[in-house]
Amino acid sequence: MTIEPRTKRFVLGGLLVAVVVAAVVSQFASLRPDGLEYVADQQGFADNTIEHPAAGSPLADYGAGVTDNGVVGKAVAGLIGVAVTFGVGYGLLWAANRKRRGAGT
Amino acid sequence: MHIPDGIIDGTTSAGYAAVAAGGLGVALRRTGAYLSEREVPLAALVAAFVFAAQMVNFPVIAGMSGHLLGGVLAAVLVGPAAGFVVLTVVLIVQALVFADGGLSALGVNVVDMALVGAVGGYAVFAVTARLLGGIRRRIPLAAAVAAFLSVPLAAAGFVLAFAIGGTAGVSLTKLAVAMLGSHVLIGVGEAVITGVVVGAVMAGRPDLVFGARRLGEEVAA
Numbered sequence: 053m054t055i056e057p058r059t060k061r062f063v064l065g066g067l068l069v070a071v072v073v074a075a076v077v078s079q080f081a082s083l084r085p086d087g088l089e090y091v092a093d094q095q096g097f098a099d100n101t102i103e104h105p106a107a108g109s110p111l112a113d114y115g116a117g118v119t120d121n122g123v124v125g126k127a128v129a130g131l132i133g134v135a136v137t138f139g140v141g142y143g144l145l146w147a148a149n150r151k152r153r154g155a156g157t
Numbered sequence: 158m159h160i161p162d163g164i165i166d167g168t169t170s171a172g173y174a175a176v177a178a179g180g181l182g183v184a185l186r187r188t189g190a191y192l193s194e195r196e197v198p199l200a201a202l203v204a205a206f207v208f209a210a211q212m213v214n215f216p217v218i219a220g221m222s223g224h225l226l227g228g229v230l231a232a233v234l235v236g237p238a239a240g241f242v243v244l245t246v247v248l249i250v251q252a253l254v255f256a257d258g259g260l261s262a263l264g265v266n267v268v269d270m271a272l273v274g275a276v277g278g279y280a281v282f283a284v285t286a287r288l289l290g291g292i293r294r295r296i297p298l299a300a301a302v303a304a305f306l307s308v309p310l311a312a313a314g315f316v317l318a319f320a321i322g323g324t325a326g327v328s329l330t331k332l333a334v335a336m337l338g339s340h341v342l343i344g345v346g347e348a349v350i351t352g353v354v355v356g357a358v359m360a361g362r363p364d365l366v367f368g369a370r371r372l373g374e375e376v377a378a
Binding site for chain 2: 055059060062066067069070071074078080081083084086087090092095096097100101102103104105106107109111112113126132133134135137139140141144145146148
């Protein structure tokens with residue numbers, strides 16, 4: 053790995069910001085429907101929605117079912133989401149990068 | 158603007174999925190051609206940040222909220238190809254882990270937010286940055302303008318998908334007016350968040366901003 057310390061610090065600092073946004077700031081998110089949901093209700097095609105197969109999973113709707121405590125559930129969902137997106141993104145982009153370099157070291 | 162299952166019919170969704178998969182293949186190849194090893198963790202960070210920011214819905218009007226789309230933000234920071242990959246990763250994780258956005262609708266969501274939002278949004282950014290004189294100081298402003306426009310652009314992308322394979326008989330004109338009207342308002346939030354974040358990175362580490370490096374090359378050339 054040839055990543056300078058100050059870039060490493062930037063990434064770690066950025067991850068800290070992402071964790072705070074996903075676990076803490078998200079607690080204050082508006083619960084109103086988003087733009088598409090609003091239009092779907094208004095135009096009358098919201099009823100066509102088929103429930104997501106994983107709608108009953110503990111992490112569905114960002115942790116609603118993780119615990120009885122909604123705040124904790126959302127914080128846990130936020131932490132998991134940040135970790136998984138970072139991990140999957142890292143793996144996929146690392147593989148794309150490695151392939152170019154001829155699967156060397 | 159995550160489309161759930163059941164809104165776009167199966168055939169149309171399958172077609173979009175094929176376009177999305179092909180797009181991801183191209184995006185990964187192009188990303189591999191320019192993203193340096195030190196930028197891999199940066200791009201992964203952008204994915205994590207876009208995921209986090211999308212959790213924070215902001216109120217827009219009575220009965221409606223909006224959230225960051227993040228396409229322009231990601232593309233300006235890590236380039237349009239890596240931006241496509243980043244948004245696709247976020248959408249896959251949201252659909253598979255958090256039941257946000259349909260499974261059969263995943264391809265439509267990728268085309269709408271990764272292709273239109275990140276790649277299309279970056280094209281708007283590039284034109285805007287040039288119109289603003291190609292000055293580095295104005296990059297956050299150019300990113301904000303492109304971010305603002307990218308939201309109604311993605312909304313138009315949804316209307317197109319609905320026109321092709323929508324499962325309900327609603328007036329397309331009314332749908333277009335409602336989608337564009339609501340998403341122009343959400344675009345204001347997109348512009349503010351994108352402008353602030355790009356501005357913060359430009360202030361601290363302008364060398365990490367893809368859009369700024371590209372601008373520098375063009376000015377130098």
